[in-house]
Amino acid sequence: MSQYDKFAKEYIAMRSNMFDQNMNAEFPEMLQLLGDIKSQKLLDLGCGFGDYVKIYSKKGAIVTAVDNSEKEIEHAQKLNIPNAKFIVSDISKKFPFKDSSFDIITSSLVFDHLEDLIYLFQECNRVLKNKGIMVFSVSNPVFYQEKSIVGKIKILGKKIIFGNYFERRKIVRKWGGTATMEHYHKPLEDYFSAFLENGFELLSFKEPQSKTEKITWHCKNPTFLVFKLKKSYIANKPK
Numbered sequence: 001m002s003q004y005d006k007f008a009k010e011y012i013a014m015r016s017n018m019f020d021q022n023m024n025a026e027f028p029e030m031l032q033l034l035g036d037i038k039s040q041k042l043l044d045l046g047c048g049f050g051d052y053v054k055i056y057s058k059k060g061a062i063v064t065a066v067d068n069s070e071k072e073i074e075h076a077q078k079l080n081i082p083n084a085k086f087i088v089s090d091i092s093k094k095f096p097f098k099d100s101s102f103d104i105i106t107s108s109l110v111f112d113h114l115e116d117l118i119y120l121f122q123e124c125n126r127v128l129k130n131k132g133i134m135v136f137s138v139s140n141p142v143f144y145q146e147k148s149i150v151g152k153i154k155i156l157g158k159k160i161i162f163g164n165y166f167e168r169r170k171i172v173r174k175w176g177g178t179a180t181m182e183h184y185h186k187p188l189e190d191y192f193s194a195f196l197e198n199g200f201e202l203l204s205f206k207e208p209q210s211k212t213e214k215i216t217w218h219c220k221n222p223t224f225l226v227f228k229l230k231k232s233y234i235a236n237k238p239k
């Protein structure tokens, strides 16, 4: 069972809130960087419950969407989104697709959960067509850490506790009542070296800002990071 399966219902309810920070800050930037996706074969990695896939489909993309949460995929399938296919699959392993299958890869806030970025970008490079585009977002690792004893700083009256940014590690956080959420903390340079050394060039890098007054924290801090890449050469295949 994937970790999101344990709290899928609560997660879907939380994300469907109109003041959802992702929908207000991160996703508009993803769409801006993607540009025209009409008739493009698009692979969405870690698609969750399908809300972004709905929009990619409306914009004319032919979408294949994968996630390792069976419950979220079940929810997404019930949406009957045109030109969209949902698959349960673990993207930390070999992708179930042939080489050069897609024009575009998207992924929103999923790579934080993966430990091995080199394997990931090699797989993305393999299934993407030559000169294909990849647009993905991650939570800013500066802010996305567990509580730690390293330092305490007050921002906007809130006590923010930073951990050791440079230490690569697995972080387990409480989610909701009893569930836990795991991710792998890694410094930003790990993302840059993983894609730059595995067949991609960087076309754009953004720090989206929420425009919704209700979300004060996200209006004033770069909690999300969005990258646009182009496949520039064929990378080594993962072992």
Ligand SMILES: C[S@@+](CC[C@H](N)C(=O)[O-])C[C@H]1O[C@@H](n2cnc3c(N)ncnc32)[C@H](O)[C@@H]1O
Binding pocket: 002, 004, 022, 045, 046, 047, 048, 049, 051, 052, 066, 067, 068, 069, 072, 089, 090, 091, 092, 107, 108, 109, 110, 113, 114
């Ligand atoms: C923060 S949610 C984002 C969902 C969706 N992209 C969105 O923005 O609405 C992270 C998603 O990544 C998925 N995920 C985490 N690890 C994964 C893995 N190894 N393989 C496939 N999906 C994974 C989770 O199940 C979850 O749906």
